Amino acid sequence: MPVISFASSKGGAGKTTSAIILGTELAQGTSVTMIDADPAGRLARWSELAPLSDNLTVLVSGGERHIQAEIEEAASKSTVVIIDLEGTASRLTSFAIAESDLVIIPTAEEQQDANEALETLAEVRRESRARRQKIPAVILKARTAAAVKSKLEKHIAAELEKAGRVLKTELNRRTAFSSLHNAGGGLRELDPNDVNGIDKAIVNAEAYAAEVFEILMEADNA
Ligand SMILES: Nc1ncnc2c1ncn2[C@@H]1O[C@H](COP(=O)(O)OP(=O)(O)OP(=O)(O)O)[C@@H](O)[C@H]1O
Ligand SMILES: [Mg+2]
Structure with missing residues (x-):
């Protein structure tokens, strides 16, 4: 069963947020286990803010000695396993990456992030x-502006595309996405009285989850 890790050596690149969006979207149709493998524990904190769908389980990793067994066990119970990694290279990140069927690397369209x-x-x-x-x-281009791209952003996008595969769908910078860290749960549980642009965020999240799913299917058929 597919194991997906979110990795980037850049702190604040959007790993946890992008993982939450993917996990809550996929959990609408299938069982998902998310593993918080970042000692900062932001995924675990999010998971305690609101009740989660029955399809979604969030576990806290016991660290580098346990991560491989945790992934194996999660994969035996759920259709999809999603791992949120810390923003620095470590044995833990390297063990998790080695167990992954797909590693998603979020980045903003800024030079330092892209590097x-x-x-x-x-x-x-x-x-x-x-x-x-x-x-x-x-x-994954994350926290990007939904507006027309600047020359610099286009240059960075081209540089990324030259280096590897870039998801066609970007996760734009949206209040609905950052609000998940305050409200807990998924986008559909956000209160429209508190948060603007939920509908657009859902369309964005659906396209992103569908593209990730497609890539997993490709790998499966390869
Ligand atoms: N698509 C987005 N739209 C709006 N805000 C976002 C988006 N992605 C991330 N953020 C915000 O940016 C900040 C950093 O994001 P996040 O915690 O997901 O990054 P991270 O890579 O997991 O960071 P760390 O390396 O510290 O774990 C958070 O405050 C989050 O709310
Ligand atoms: Mg994080």
Whole structure:
């Protein structure tokens, strides 16, 4: 069953938020276990804010000695396993990456973020090589403006595309997405009286989850 990790050496790149969006979207149709493998515990904190769908379980990893067994156990119980990693390279991140069928690397369209995303991509490739096993990785443009792209943003996008596969769907910078950290639960549980733009955020999240699902299917048929 597919194991998806969110990785990037850049802190604040959007790993936890993008993982929550994917997990809550996929849990509408299938069983999902999310593993908080970041000692900062932001995924776990989110999971305690509101009741989660019966399809969604959130676990806190016991660390590098346990992560492989935790992933195996989660994969035996759920259709999809999603791992939220910490923003620094460690044995824990490297073990989780090695167990993944897909690594998603979120990045903003800013030069420093893009550089970190490329470094993370290189790290996944090194891991792949060391383990003699293909570990597919994709770059996710996150926290981007929904408006027309600037010249610099286009330049960065081209640089990312040259280095690896980039998801066609971006997760734009949206209040509905950041609000998940305050409200808990998924986008559909947000209160329209408190948060603007929920409908657009749902359309964005659905397109993103559908594209990730498609990539997993491709890998399955390869
Ligand atoms: N698409 C988005 N739209 C709006 N805000 C976002 C989006 N993605 C992330 N954020 C906000 O940016 C901040 C950092 O995001 P997040 O915690 O997801 O990053 P991270 O990569 O998990 O960080 P860390 O490395 O510290 O774990 C958070 O405050 C979050 O609410
Ligand atoms: Mg995080």
